[in-house]
Amino acid sequence: MSDQTGSAGASAKTPPKTPLWEVFIRSRNGMAHRHAGSVHAADAEMALQAARDVYTRRGEGLSIWVVPSSAISASDPDDRDMLFEPATTKIYRHPTFYDLPEEVENM
Amino acid sequence: MRDPVVEYSLRLADNCVILGQRLSEWCGHGPTLEEDIALSNIALDLIGQARMLYAYAAEREGEDRDEDQLAFLRDCREFRNILLVEQPNGDFGRTIMRQLLFSAFMHPFWQAMTGSRDETLAAIAAKAEKEMAYHLRHSAEWVIRLGDGTDESHRRCRNALEELWDYTGELFETDAIENALIGNGVAVDPASLREQWQKTVENVLAQATLTCPADGYMQTGGRQGLHSEHLGHILSEMQFLQRAYPGGTW
Numbered sequence: 001m002s003d004q005t006g007s008a009g010a011s012a013k014t015p016p017k018t019p020l021w022e023v024f025i026r027s028r029n030g031m032a033h034r035h036a037g038s039v040h041a042a043d044a045e046m047a048l049q050a051a052r053d054v055y056t057r058r059g060e061g062l063s064i065w066v067v068p069s070s071a072i073s074a075s076d077p078d079d080r081d082m083l084f085e086p087a088t089t090k091i092y093r094h095p096t097f098y099d100l101p102e103e104v105e106n107m
Numbered sequence: 108m109r110d111p112v113v114e115y116s117l118r119l120a121d122n123c124v125i126l127g128q129r130l131s132e133w134c135g136h137g138p139t140l141e142e143d144i145a146l147s148n149i150a151l152d153l154i155g156q157a158r159m160l161y162a163y164a165a166e167r168e169g170e171d172r173d174e175d176q177l178a179f180l181r182d183c184r185e186f187r188n189i190l191l192v193e194q195p196n197g198d199f200g201r202t203i204m205r206q207l208l209f210s211a212f213m214h215p216f217w218q219a220m221t222g223s224r225d226e227t228l229a230a231i232a233a234k235a236e237k238e239m240a241y242h243l244r245h246s247a248e249w250v251i252r253l254g255d256g257t258d259e260s261h262r263r264c265r266n267a268l269e270e271l272w273d274y275t276g277e278l279f280e281t282d283a284i285e286n287a288l289i290g291n292g293v294a295v296d297p298a299s300l301r302e303q304w305q306k307t308v309e310n311v312l313a314q315a316t317l318t319c320p321a322d323g324y325m326q327t328g329g330r331q332g333l334h335s336e337h338l339g340h341i342l343s344e345m346q347f348l349q350r351a352y353p354g355g356t357w
Contacts, residue, residue: 018139039141042252049245050141053148 021047025061120160121188127153179349191274201267206246214239254315276325
């Protein structure tokens with residue numbers, strides 16, 4: 001607290017921002033990188049360090065990607081009906097009514 | 108006289124356990140959640156290394172002491188750690204500068220130690236070397252960003268560097284026990300690591316817009332059990348539980 005006395009007024013309004021990064025971990029060779037969570041870090045190198053410490057302590061990964069959260073464009077939750085609802089009404093997209101031979105697994 | 112390998116292992120173990128204990132003081136107080144976890148990770152790495160070294164010392168000593176007794180029931184004067192690792196944390200800049208100075212030495216040290224004629228020490232080194240590579244990178248990245256950061260972070264790092272520099276001479280000291288072990292290929296001659304250490308540190312400091320202080324008077328005494336006033340306080344906290352409840356286990 002006392003460290004901020006110099007700019008207490010300004011920092012109250014605009015606290016110093018450390019950018020947020022999204023962390024993607026690949027758990028095994030051949031797998032895709034999957035979103036693991038996020039970290040705060042000043043730059044990409046530090047974000048990798050932080051991601052390693054926070055998300056791979058128990059041997060979860062072989063590879064880490066970090067991406068600035070600001071670089072991600074996300075769909076608007078309000079658009080849910082428009083974007084996702086029609087998919088469930090087109091039953092021909094869900095090949096659940098074919099008879100499959102037993103030899104075919106995991107269809 | 109006692110087995111020189113026991114003495115050597117204890118010196119290494121004491122360095123690790125004291126710095127590990129120091130870093131663990133940050134647990135719950137880190138400047139950010141991410142760094143809190145990173146410092147705790149590094150502390151655990153060091154305590155893990157200490158455990159292996161204590162266990163080996165205890166086994167070779169053969170006096171019915173185990174790793175816990177070596178860590179928790181010896182007094183200040185029996186500890187053989189260098190003074191650098193017992194220096195107070197200060198602010199984050201000071202902690203991370205201390206870590207850089209130590210890791211820049213310990214990384215090549217463990218690398219060289221993998222070639223030790225003592226198989227156990229070589230095996231411990233093989234594990235520790237990878238951990239140290241990470242500690243070095245982590246502390247170097249921070250020192251670069253803090254030194255080359257704001258006026259305030261630069262000033263704090265410069266002050267930390269100047270204060271801690273006097274404790275780096277001890278990294279390269281040897282005595283009769285160590286010289287004998289170096290002679291028969293068990294120990295690593297720290298003098299052989301000096302150039303690499305200096306180069307690593309200078310390179311990081313240059314990127315951090317900081318200058319290497321000139322070598323002046325160097326503090327010493329840890330190897331002889333002559334410590335700064337700080338070690339007693341560390342031990343009183345670290346050893347409290349074992350002394351209050353002797354032989355207590357989880």
